[in-house]
Amino acid sequence: MAHEPLQRQLAGPVRFAEPMWRHTTWRIGGPAEIFVEPTSLEDLRAAIHYARQHGLPLTVIGNGSNVLVLDEGIPGLVVRIGPxxxxxxxxxxxxxxxxxxxxxxxxxxxxxxxxxxxxxxxxxxxxxxxxxxxxxxxxxxxxxxxxxxxxxxxxxxxxxxxxxxxxxxxxxxxxxxxxxxxxxxxxxxxxxxxxxxxxxxxxxxxxxxRQTQPLDLPSAGSVFKNPPQGPPAGWLVEMAGGKGLRVGGAMVSPVHANFVVNTGGATARDVLTLIERVRELVYRRFGVYLALEVQVLGGGRGAGEEMCQDWSSKAAGASGEPSA
Ligand SMILES: Cc1cc2nc3c(=O)[nH]c(=O)nc-3n(C[C@H](O)[C@H](O)[C@H](O)COP(=O)(O)OP(=O)(O)OC[C@H]3O[C@@H](n4cnc5c(N)ncnc54)[C@H](O)[C@@H]3O)c2cc1C
Missing domain, CATH: 3.30.465.10 (Uridine Diphospho-n-acetylenolpyruvylglucosamine Reductase; domain 3)
Structure with missing residues (x-):
């Protein structure tokens, strides 16, 4: 393995092709090329230095409770800042x-x-x-x-x-x-x-x-940000008829319409397709493009950022005001 020297430089674990679904609350995500969990500041610095030296992109995660990791996985070094x-x-x-x-x-x-x-x-x-x-x-x-x-x-x-x-x-x-x-x-x-x-x-x-959120199924909390004005995202999704909508293993929760739950075997592709369907429903009904609250990671350098930029240019062209 080309990056074996990294194992000798860090006290914390170093894993190759680590499945990221193990590290996200959605239980979704392809492999991280290299996955490290620093045990100290020195370890973290060594990982940063190694990524720079080898021209590897570096992605940071915590508990993975606000991220969607794409099915293609994350190239380069993923640093988990954990316990x-x-x-x-x-x-x-x-x-x-x-x-x-x-x-x-x-x-x-x-x-x-x-x-x-x-x-x-x-x-x-x-x-x-x-x-x-x-x-x-x-x-x-x-x-x-x-x-x-x-x-x-x-x-x-x-x-x-x-x-x-x-x-x-x-x-x-x-x-x-x-x-x-x-x-x-x-x-x-x-x-x-x-x-x-x-x-x-x-x-x-x-x-x-416990009363208002579907805590029995894997999710990443609220998928969309609330728009700057008007009703919250969950209300817009529910009123647009999004509750219970499914793509593959991903479903808009019948309990809370701003949660997309993994009912079993959902892929990132399922979630993204569902997100686009929900956005379209809400846009058609209310003229509001919902911005993502969850962060998309992986799939190639800058894929997540590109998606967000594409999104913000669309959103900038929309009124942002509910029309009903
Ligand atoms: C059931 C449920 C309920 C939730 N309720 C809420 C809620 O009420 N309010 C709310 O705001 N969120 C909520 N969330 C979302 C999530 O828990 C929070 O946003 C949380 O703060 C994300 O922390 P994390 O460690 O999981 O970050 P991750 O999901 O691992 O990462 C999120 C972002 O932070 C970056 N990041 C992580 N750690 C670091 C670090 N050490 N240094 C620099 N960047 C870092 C990552 O690169 C990524 O861009 C909920 C999620 C679930 C599943």
Whole structure:
């Protein structure tokens, strides 16, 4: 294998042709050419350096809960920032978490310390790094609202500490991906709260999710962003008749119309075909092109970005205003 030397440079596992369905909550995705899980900052730097040296594209994932990996897989190096780069430290009114920390673990650690402000993370199945990159949120709050500092590594392997104002947070987006930064840690500034009442709020959020989301089948959460004005994406899909629509193993959830679930054996192609059908239905009925919330990875260099650019030029030509 041409890239065997990488195994000697990293303490963490290095795998070749690793099936990405194992690393996404949709349980969909072709093979990563090379898949690594760094165990330390040094490991991460070695992986970045190796990718640069060999001209390999580098893709970062966390828990794979907001991505669609194409069936062709991902060329180059995939770096998974997982629990090996996780861990939470509490100090006074701030909580610092490694990028691989699961959001539930972070919210629990804050609650135990009597710190309020991260309850909204309960039930979001991502990592801290992924949540910063996409500015994950719920119940009117997003990660960017609570961040005080983020440590990132750039594609030359250098560390930088950034304030939230440098990350250009917007609805479900930041400039982390565009800058090629890899989040390694994040610090949250929080207020005091009563652990029992924090727990009640978190339990209430979890209960609402169990009631309104199809948590029994693999998915990536909301597929589409809510349009800037007007009703939310799920409502538009439901009213356009999208609920229950199927392509292969992919189905628009009858429980929540903004979720596409994998009913068994769905491919990325199934999901993308279904997404296009749903977009068309919504456009015909309401004149709104829905933008993707999930990020498309793989299929060749820049395939995901091309798809998004193609999409944004279409969306720019549309009114964005519901017509009914
Ligand atoms: C059932 C369900 C419910 C959900 N509910 C919500 C919700 O309420 N609100 C919400 O916002 N989302 C929700 N999601 C989507 C998802 O859980 C969040 O967006 C989450 O924050 C993604 O984190 P991740 O670690 O899984 O990132 P991934 O899906 O692995 O990656 C997402 C993006 O972040 C980048 N990325 C990942 N880690 C890093 C890193 N360390 N440094 C730089 N870039 C990185 C990736 O390249 C990719 O572009 C839900 C998903 C599911 C399956």
């Amino acid at each position: 090996r780069l996780g861990g939470v430290t509490v100090r006074d009114h701030s909580v610092t978490a490694g990028a691989g920390t699961r959001l539930g673990q972070l919210a629990e650690a804050a609650r135990e310390a009597g710190l309020a402000g991260l309850e909204f993370l309960a039930g979001i199945p991502g990592t801290v790094g992924g949540a910063v990159a996409v500015n994950a949120g719920a119940h009117g709050l997003a990660v960017g609202d609570r961040l005080s500092r983020v440590t990132v590594v750039d594609r030359a392997g250098n560390c930088h500490v950034k304030g939230p104002e440098e990350l250009e947070f917007a609805y479900r987006s930041s400039n982390v991906g565009a800058r090629g930064w890899i989040v390694v840690a994040a610090e949250f500034g929080l207020g005091c709260g009563d652990p029992a009442s924090i727990r009640r709020t978190m339990e209430e959020y979890l209960r609402k999710r």
